[in-house]
Amino acid sequence: MKNLTKEGKDIKNYFSDTVFKKRIDDAEYDRLINQSLSGIDQLALDKVCISREDCIKEPVMIIGPPNFKRLSGLEFHIKKGKDNYLRYMPLGITVYNFASHSLLAYQCDFDPTTGNNLNDSTFEYFYNDIVSFETVTESGSHTDYDWKDKILKSIPILKSIVDTGKVIQADLAQKFILTTSGGSRLSVTLSEDILKEITKGGSFQLSKASKSINVVRRIIRGKKSYTLQDT
Numbered sequence: 001m002k003n004l005t006k007e008g009k010d011i012k013n014y015f016s017d018t019v020f021k022k023r024i025d026d027a028e029y030d031r032l033i034n035q036s037l038s039g040i041d042q043l044a045l046d047k048v049c050i051s052r053e054d055c056i057k058e059p060v061m062i063i064g065p066p067n068f069k070r071l072s073g074l075e076f077h078i079k080k081g082k083d084n085y086l087r088y089m090p091l092g093i094t095v096y097n098f099a100s101h102s103l104l105a106y107q108c109d110f111d112p113t114t115g116n117n118l119n120d121s122t123f124e125y126f127y128n129d130i131v132s133f134e135t136v137t138e139s140g141s142h143t144d145y146d147w148k149d150k151i152l153k154s155i156p157i158l159k160s161i162v163d164t165g166k167v168i169q170a171d172l173a174q175k176f177i178l179t180t181s182g183g184s185r186l187s188v189t190l191s192e193d194i195l196k197e198i199t200k201g202g203s204f205q206l207s208k209a210s211k212s213i214n215v216v217r218r219i220i221r222g223k224k225s226y227t228l229q230d231t
Contacts (some may be wrong), residue, residue, distance in 0.1 A: 007032045008113035009088070015077035026081040033091075036097040037061070044095035044106035048122050057098040057219055062176065062212045064204075065192045066092040066109040070119045074109075079196055080202035086195055088119060094188045098219055102126045103178075105186055107128050127223040133192070135213065136144045138173045174206075 004012065013021045014029045024032070041059050045052060065088065078088040090109040097104045108120035161184070172193050178186040191204040 002114050004113050005035060005115050007114075011036070012077070012113045014087070015079050015089075018224060026083055026085070026087070029081075029087060033112055036115060037063075037093075037110070039115075040093060040095060040110070040117075043117065044097060045110070047106045047120065048097060048104040048124065050091065050097065050099060050104060054099055055097050056100055059098075059221075060096045060212050060215050062094045062096075062188050062190075062209050064092045064094075064189045064209065065195065066087075066090045067119060067189070068192070070109065074118065075111075077148075078198055080199040084202055085205050086202040087149055088195065089113065093117075094186075098215055098223070103130065103220065107186075123184075123186050125178065125180055125184070125186070127220060129182065130178055130220055131181050132179045133177070133217055133220060135174065135176050138175060176209075176216075 011023050011029065011032050013023050017021060040061065044059065045055075045222070060117065069088070074090070076088070078086060080088055090111045092104075093108050095106045095111045103123075103125045105123040105125075107123075108117040109115055120201075173189055174191040176188045176190060190206060190209050196202055
């Protein structure tokens with residue numbers, strides 16, 4: 001059993017369906033999550049090997065779904081709150097720090113029940129090398145089956161007789177992407193529509209992420225303009 005933090009048990013029980021566990025409400029969950037994130041800013045600085053004094057602006061943190069490609073075997077929970085917002089763990093965390101000449105980013109999948117940072121990565125991009133920063137919606141298709149076919153598909157020996165189903169085109173994920181002149185991309189996932197299917201509805205809390213993205217845009221534009229005037 002993993003070592004839970006003091007608040008970790010309450011955070012984990014929030015997702016429990018059993019009536020035998022005391023569950024906190026949405027507001028208390030959000031408070032505990034914010035509390036669990038209190039050390040991430042310093043960790044992000046340590047990971048990119050700079051101090052707060054080296055930064056020209058306050059750090060910007062964006063929280064979204066984790067990177068599902070890297071969560072194989074790890075525990076994942078999701079729940080639609082009474083306010084209709086989706087809450088999940090681990091959390092996909094991106095922290096931007098702004099040095100004089102470069103943007104330094106730290107990414108991880110954060111487990112708020114243990115305080116562990118999973119699958120972490122660091123990035124550094126010179127401001128002049130950043131050629132675009134955009135919010136994009138990535139689309140794709142999935143096959144929709146009726147309820148009878150879904151039952152048949154769950155039985156291996158009968159799986160082959162299931163009809164091909166109806167192919168549906170859908171918006172799958174919303175992402176904030178920085179691209180450099182060398183073709184490097186730093187992608188931050190803001191929403192994943194497949195999570196709405198799991199909870200049969202719900203929405204993502206995107207207002208805070210949108211404000212954070214606008215701050216990142218404004219700082220990068222300002223630094224690029226300032227650097228170009230010096231050249």
